[in-house]
Amino acid sequence: MPEGHTIHRYARRHRRALAGQEVAVSSPQGRFSKGAARLDGRRLETVEAVGKHLFYSWKGGDILHIHLGLFGRFRLYRDDPPPPTDNTRLAMSADHSTVYLSGPSACELLDPAEEEALRSRLGPDPIAEPGEGDSFVANLGRRRIPVGAAMLDQRVIAGVGNVYRSELLFLCDIDPRRPAASLDGGEARRLWAEAVTRLQAGERSGRIVTVAPIEVGAKRVAEMVGEERLYVYKRTGLGCRRCGTPIQSTELGGRAAFFCPTCQS
DNA sequence: TACATATGATCAT
DNA sequence: TGATCCTATGTAA
Numbered sequence: 001m002p003e004g005h006t007i008h009r010y011a012r013r014h015r016r017a018l019a020g021q022e023v024a025v026s027s028p029q030g031r032f033s034k035g036a037a038r039l040d041g042r043r044l045e046t047v048e049a050v051g052k053h054l055f056y057s058w059k060g061g062d063i064l065h066i067h068l069g070l071f072g073r074f075r076l077y078r079d080d081p082p083p084p085t086d087n088t089r090l091a092m093s094a095d096h097s098t099v100y101l102s103g104p105s106a107c108e109l110l111d112p113a114e115e116e117a118l119r120s121r122l123g124p125d126p127i128a129e130p131g132e133g134d135s136f137v138a139n140l141g142r143r144r145i146p147v148g149a150a151m152l153d154q155r156v157i158a159g160v161g162n163v164y165r166s167e168l169l170f171l172c173d174i175d176p177r178r179p180a181a182s183l184d185g186g187e188a189r190r191l192w193a194e195a196v197t198r199l200q201a202g203e204r205s206g207r208i209v210t211v212a213p214i215e216v217g218a219k220r221v222a223e224m225v226g227e228e229r230l231y232v233y234k235r236t237g238l239g240c241r242r243c244g245t246p247i248q249s250t251e252l253g254g255r256a257a258f259f260c261p262t263c264q265s
Numbered sequence: 266t267a268c269a270t271a272t273g274a275t276c277a278t
Numbered sequence: 279t280g281a282t283c284c285t286a287t288g289t290a291a
Contacts, residue, residue, distance in 0.1 A: 003272050052273075070273045071285040087285060103285040105274065154274085161272045208272075233272090254279080255273090 002068045004051055004159020005202030008127050010074055011049035014056070017076060017097035018044050026091045028084035029102075035109045036090065038062065044094075051122050051158025053106075055115060063115045066090075069105025122158040126195040127203055133192040140180045140188050147183060148176025149253035156180075157192075159199060163233045166258040167210040168194050170231045175264045176257045177250065211241065232258040 023044050027036040043059040056064035066072075081098040084091055090101040101107065110118070123139050124132035139156040140147065150156045151165035160168070169176045171194050174187060183191070202208050209229040231240075235247040235258060245262040 006272080067273080069284065070271060071283090072273090073285075089284095105284065152273090163272050 002052060002072070003161035003164055003199075003202070003208070004049070004125065004127055005199050005208070006206075007052050007054060007068070007159070008049045008203045009206060011047045011054055013076060014054075014074075014092075014099060015047040017099065018092060018094050019047055020044070021094035023092050023094045028088040028091055029086060032089050032107050035064070035107070038109065039064065044092075049125075050119055050128060051125050051154055052161070053118065053122070053158075055110075061112065063110045063112065065106055065108050065110045065115065065118065066101065066104055067106035069103070071103035072105060073102050075100045075102075122154055123156045125158040126192065126199045127159060130196040130200070133189060133196075136192045136195075137185065137188040140183060140191075143180035145180060146177050146252050147174060147180040148250075148257040148259075150180040151176075151191075152253040152255070157195060160195060162255050162257075163208050163230070164195070164198065164202075166233050167208070167231055168198065169257075170260060170264060171198070171210060173264055175261075176252055176259050232260060234258065 021044060022041055023039070024041065025036045025039040027033045039058055039062065045057045045059055048055045048057070052067060054066040056066070058064065077098045077100075079096050081093070081100070084100055085102070087102040088100045089104060089107050092099045124135045136157050140150055143150045143153075143156065148165060148169060151160050151168065152162065166176065168191060172187060172190050174183065174191065198210060207229065210231055211229055231242075232247050236249040237246050239245065240247055240260040240263060243260065243262050245260055247258055248261050249256045249258045251257070
């Protein structure tokens with residue numbers, strides 16, 4: 001489920017629910033038992049998102065690093081949570097809130113140096129650092145890979161996933177197969193600007209919507225159904241919403257990228 | 266029941 | 279590039 005906008009939402013919700021409190025931590029599944037035991041009962045200081053990564057900082061210096069990967073999922077409960085399942089890797093509860101985590105690709109303890117090493121590998125995050133467009137433009141300029149592949153590389157831009165990469169390139173009329181370094185400055189800047197606008201909107205609304213104008217009220221966005229929210233993602237063979245040309249897909253960065261061969265050329 | 270699929274990333278070759 | 283890890287869901291059988 002998660003691209004960067006979702007991860008930032010989790011950071012905020014978990015911060016509100018748990019930060020500043022002493023948290024009961026356990027690993028019902030058992031695969032994080034040692035780490036959970038180390039954190040159990042300690043005070044959670046902050047929760048921060050960078051790209052698709054989450055960092056929970058605990059009193060005493062440990063950092064819990066969580067990455068959901070493709071399958072990871074959080075559930076947040078108020079008051080009486082259901083019992084955890086066999087796949088609940090991590091449970092955190094304090095006061096009236098309980099968070100369950102299942103299926104993460106990373107759930108581990110880091111020290112501050114390790115956290116810093118991880119963060120230094122990430123490119124600018126359009127949600128957290130909207131002013132870092134220069135860094136993104138420079139990163140793109142150094143890549144010879146297709147721009148569609150570069151947009152999935154978290155060292156280039158942190159937080160974009162497979163839906164946003166296709167949608168952002170469509171919004172900017174850029175063919176995803178073009179070499180990243182072939183974009184001119186205006187194109188690269190526009191791409192960053194769209195990433196900032198759309199990911200921030202996604203964080204606010206909790207869903208990826210690129211067809212609707214950004215200013216559209218939450219009510220109308222909520223009424224929109226499934227595919228109508230997107231221009232190209234998973235619309236192979238269907239008519240482009242702008243020009244009617246059948247949408248194509250091609251493998252870029254190891255995953256399917258979707259584009260309109262007429263609008264994006 | 267089985268299988269396909271998924272908004273991710275790493276490691277080996 | 280391919281194999282691998284991890285879980286939930288929808289559809290087919």
